Amino acid sequence: MKVKRIMANTVTEDLDAAAWFYGELLGLDLLMDHGWFRTYGSSENMRVQVSFGTEGGSGTPVPDLSIEVDDVDAALDRFREADVTIEYGPADEPWGVRRFFVRDPFGRLLNILQHQ
Template sequence: MTVKRIMANLAVSDPSSARAFYGTLLGLEVVMDHGWIVTFASDALAQPQLSVATEGGSGTPVPDLSIEVDDVDRVYSQAMKAGYEITYGIADEPWGVRRFYVRDPSGRIVNILSHA
């Protein structure tokens, strides 16, 4: 048996409110919209991954979701300009990532990162 993909399913009160965050800020495209569920995707290929953790590293809480991007500084700047709540400022971590935490419209903490 092979796991082909892993999808996060986040409960929200208004799926359309996620469009600006996941669509505009992160550049994900809407690939399915049934009104009650909206699915965002990228054309990038990645291996399925699932992390379990007791903390988020560097004394932070475990984020609800982690999203790797190609330019974390650009996304950080856009998130700041858009007025999203940054819950952990941009940082170079000792395990080789540069990241920040931002709160999405439904209140979840999202870890946005790039590998060094």
């Protein structure tokens, strides 16, 4: 057996909040819409990964999701313009990433990062 894909699922009564945050702010495409369940994604090829930790690095809590972007400073600007609270960072970490933390509309802690 080989794992082909891992998907994160979040319970919500507000699918429009997901559309705004993941579609508009993060720029993900709506890939599937059943009306009661929507999936956002991109055409990027990604490795299958699941991470586990006792902390998120630099004394931070373990984030619920890590989202790698191609321009972390542009992402930071978008979140600031949308008045999304930056909970950590931006920080250039000693393991070679620049990142910041935000919470999505459902309370999930997100690590938005770019490898340097």
